[in-house]
Amino acid sequence: MQRICAGSLHSKDSHFHFKMTDYFSIKQLLFEELLVQCLPGNNASCIMEQFSLWASFALYLVFLSIMLATILGNSFVIVSICHFKQLHSPTNVLILSLALVDLLMGVIVMPFSATRTVHGCWFYGDTFCQIHTSFELFLTTLSIFHLICIAVDRHEAICNPLHYSREITMSVAVMMVCVSWALAAVYAYGVIYSKANMAGLEDISKSLCLGGCFVFFNPLWGMLSSAFCFFFPCTVMVCLYTKIFIVAEQHVRKIGDKNKWFVKKSECKAAKTLSIVLGAFIFCWIPLFTISITEPLTGFSTPPIITEVLHWSAYFNSACNPIIYALFYPSFIKCFHCIITLKIFSSNSSNMNLTVK
Known part of the structure; x- marks a missing residue:
């Protein structure tokens, strides 16, 4: 570090000026030394986040809790539906x-996003950044498609109960799942790998620092992605559930003619529970999809910390669904208890009666 000898000057003003210059030079050099680059030795590198040890530990603890809740909760749901025959239904x-x-969101997406959030750097290379981004978009779109299928399933069960068992069979449900996975994959990987979302943003991409994982959507794709993959489907699903509850209320009022108007109480309860799942999804994801519309129009001025918070708010939705099932589906509570107590390994446990009186 260079020093400026203020004593060699005779003017008081010059003496003061050089002392101040010395102060700011030293301060700037010290500040630069404190900064840690994502790619050390590269002048174009992004700057690593400087959290304290305890702050980093707290963030990792929060993210680890969300990941564990997501992985364990959804594993319980998967094992329950696969193992217990009473849960083998199109809805399930x-x-x-x-x-x-x-x-998959908890296993593949969240761990890498956690390190990016804490350190402000992407340590896994540009290729994996593109894979991670496309996979995140794929799973998000896939969740929406599943919720649409579930809303249609509940609509048929409540509004057309006499034809439901004939129209919505296990094979139909499997076909709906396969189509959802295929369409979501085509959309997500098509957009990211064709770089259609980056059209017109070449100047921004050239000015980005190295060592980060950045994804931008131009105004056109920002609006299209949010409108057709979130806002429009959610509007349709809200309308479907509104109709479901109106028809269910009519069934209750006309319960006298059971042959025509009777609907199982369990079907109505399932519709209520799954509408809560939809509400949780909208609540968790709407801020991030709103940002994807406004960001191109505001010159991508949202602070990175805000973007990361919105991402983790959206990720938290993956941990919410098993909690909702446990709170509102007594049969799932019984399944979870059997899994935790290892009763699932007893003979003939798959035929267990899960009906709660």
Whole structure:
């Protein structure tokens, strides 16, 4: 570090000026020494986040808790539906696939996002950044498609109860799952790998620092992605559930003619529970999808910390669904208890009666 000899000057003003210059030079050099680069020795490197040890530990603890809740909770749902024969139904086929989506979010997406959030750096290379981004978009889109299928399933069960068992069979449910996975994959990987979302943003991509994982959507794809993959489907699902509850209320009022109007109480309760799942999804994801619309229009001015908070708010939704099932599905509570107490390994446990009186 260079020093400036202020004593060699005779003017008081010059003496003061050089002392101040010396102070700011020293301060700037010290500040630069404190900064840690994501790619050491590269002048174009991004700067690593400087959290204290305790702050980093607290963040990792929070993220680890969300990941464990996501992985364990959805694993319980998957094992329950696969093992217990009483849960083998078209609706639960869709719930099983949705739980698999949430499980993959906890296993593949969240761990790498956690290190990015804490350190402000992407340590896994540009290729894996693209894979991680496309997989995150794929799972998000897939969750929405599953919720649409579930809403259609509940609509048929409540609004057309006499034809439901004939129209919504196990094979139909499996087909809905396969189509959802295929369409979501085509959309997510098509957009990211074709770089359609980056069209017109070449100047921004060239000015980015190295060692980060950045994804931008231009105004066109920002609006299209949010409108057609979130806001429009959610509007349709809200309308479907609104109709479901109106029809269910009519069934209750006309319960006298049982042959025409009777609907199982369990079907109505399932519709209520799954509407809560939809509400949780909308609550967790709407801030992030709103940002994807406004960001291109505001010059991508949202602070990175805000973006990371919104991402983890969205990730938290994957941990919510098993909690909702446990709170509102007594049969799932019984399944979870059997798994935890290892009764699932007893003979003939798959035929266990899960009905709660």
